[in-house]
Amino acid sequence: DLPRDARQQLSRLFVESQLESTNTFLLERFAQGAGHAEVCVAEVQTAGRGRRGRSWHGSWGAGIHFSLGWCFESGVAAIEGLSLAIGVSMAELLQTFGVDILLKWPNDLLVEHHGEIHKLGGILTEVRGDMEGPCEVVIGIGLNVAFGEADRQRLEQSAAGLHELVPGLSRNALISSMIDELMALLPRFERQGFGAWQADWNARHYYTNRAVVLQQGSRYWEGIAQGVNEQGNLAVRIDDREVIFSGGEISLRAS
Ligand code: ATP
Ligand code: BTN
Structure with a gap:
């Protein structure tokens, strides 16, 4: 107060x-x-x-x-x-x-x-x-x-x-x-x-346009990192799609 x-x-x-x-x-x-x-x-x-x-x-x-x-x-x-x-x-x-x-x-x-x-x-x-x-x-x-x-x-x-x-x-x-x-x-x-x-x-962002692996628990995604959106979620190009990841339990590393 x-x-x-x-x-x-x-x-x-x-x-x-x-x-x-x-x-x-x-x-x-x-x-x-x-x-x-x-x-x-x-x-x-x-x-x-x-x-x-x-x-x-x-x-x-x-x-x-x-x-x-x-x-x-x-x-x-x-x-x-x-x-x-x-x-x-x-x-x-x-x-x-x-x-x-x-x-x-x-x-x-x-x-x-x-x-x-x-x-x-x-x-x-x-x-x-x-x-x-x-x-x-x-x-x-x-x-x-x-x-x-x-x-x-x-x-x-x-x-x-x-x-x-x-x-x-x-x-x-x-x-x-x-x-x-x-x-x-x-x-x-x-x-x-x-x-x-x-x-x-x-x-x-160091990883923009770099190949990365994202991991959540036992799940993995490989793609090319892009930038973040207005919410701070990361866009990753996976094959021909753009997939959006939100922070939380996900970690990123170079592939
Ligand atoms: P990343 O491994 O990329 O940091 P993350 O952001 O998911 O992934 P966190 O759980 O946030 O990882 O951070 C812990 C990580 O930081 C562990 O990998 C640990 O080895 C590392 N770490 C711990 N202390 C330090 C330190 N003083 N300097 C650098 N790295 C550290
Ligand atoms: C990371 O993993 O990258 C985040 C690390 C954050 C460490 C700081 S040190 C001060 C504060 N107290 C903690 O126990 N963690 C944060």
Whole structure:
């Protein structure tokens, strides 16, 4: 029930050395009746997660792990494409630090380094609410910074850290700009939806016109990735048809 402009101020900042997961922490804050415009940062997560129950790894000092809670006045449907819009805004912010970010549908931040593509970070958006009423959203961002060889060996895919690209970049400076960006993005997203970010997302999509495999559970589709539509759903050319995939449980990789 706060006035509109008060709703748009950061309300609390939790800075913790170790937590299970910053997303879990803020989901619990919402369960206790708080959470809106709260940010939680953790140096280390003991159960950091990605989508589909996969884990997010980051040792002491290796990365940035934080979440922001936001209560949307509209229902769950209105936040379609939110992770993608955040991907664009994080990419644009990192550009100001001299880093070129490519995006992978739906929620990965990639960089090209020494001619190879690496995962730099990811966004995990978790929602509680129904289609009609207000909904509570926790936006979690993980970004590799001083990502070492030991960290890399724990992953199945190729990863990079920001210090390989911008040595000495301050995590504190970056995290505070990331929070500012999100606080500016959320009210705008509530008004305009994903359409306002669609063209910029497509311009950064690494897989456009590349052969990809999409997987959902035990089902696989092979095709040529296109762009995303106004809802943030990915179009893939499969034989002569265009098939539309929506985020959720689907993952994409190069074929
Ligand atoms: P993808 O494998 O393309 O990321 P996805 O987006 O469906 O698919 P998620 O479940 O969102 O995957 O993310 C977890 C993935 O991220 C796992 O493959 C995991 O190995 C990888 N991963 C975990 N921690 C890191 C990290 N710090 N840097 C890069 N990748 C990581
Ligand atoms: C992805 O899999 O690409 C998304 C990873 C999201 C990781 C971040 S780290 C901060 C927040 N807390 C979590 O448990 N996950 C997200």
